[in-house]
Amino acid sequence: MYSDKVMEHFMNPRNVGEIENADAIGQVGNPRCGDIMKMYLKIENEVIVDVKFKTFGCGSAIATSSMATEMIKGKTIKEALALTNRAVADALDGLPPVKMHCSVLAEQAVKSAIYDYAKKNDLYFEELEGFD
Numbered sequence: 001m002y003s004d005k006v007m008e009h010f011m012n013p014r015n016v017g018e019i020e021n022a023d024a025i026g027q028v029g030n031p032r033c034g035d036i037m038k039m040y041l042k043i044e045n046e047v048i049v050d051v052k053f054k055t056f057g058c059g060s061a062i063a064t065s066s067m068a069t070e071m072i073k074g075k076t077i078k079e080a081l082a083l084t085n086r087a088v089a090d091a092l093d094g095l096p097p098v099k100m101h102c103s104v105l106a107e108q109a110v111k112s113a114i115y116d117y118a119k120k121n122d123l124y125f126e127e128l129e130g131f132d
């Protein structure tokens with residue numbers, strides 16, 4: 001049911017933890033399953049130089065947050081904003097259909113953290129239009 005990559009990221013999640021003095025923190029939850037994801041970013045010159053996450057949730061939520069952190073590390077904010085849940089799921093060689101919402105949580109956690117950064121620094125990103 002789960003791909004080897006999903007299992008591997010679930011067993012060995014990358015970038016787990018917190019960043020002290022993070023430049024941005026995002027948190028999202030899914031009210032239906034109750035899972036919560038928190039993401040910390042360190043940003044220098046618009047580049048995400050470090051990222052850590054904590055996920056209280058299912059295996060797919062852990063695997064997708066792990067993969068999402070790998071995909072945005074070293075990227076610009078703009079590039080990170082373009083990350084879709086589908087891209088995260090594809091990078092994991094797919095997720096079972098009932099688990100696709102877990103990848104949505106990962107995409108939203110990234111956006112939530114960047115939203116926090118934008119608010120603190122008075123920046124505007126059209127990708128975050130309507131995000132709250």
Ligand code: FES
Pocket residue numbers: 033034035057058059
């Ligand atoms: Fe049980 Fe997500 S629904 S951990």
Ligand code: FES
Pocket residue numbers: 030033034035057058059060061099101102105
């Ligand atoms: Fe809800 Fe995975 S079951 S995030």
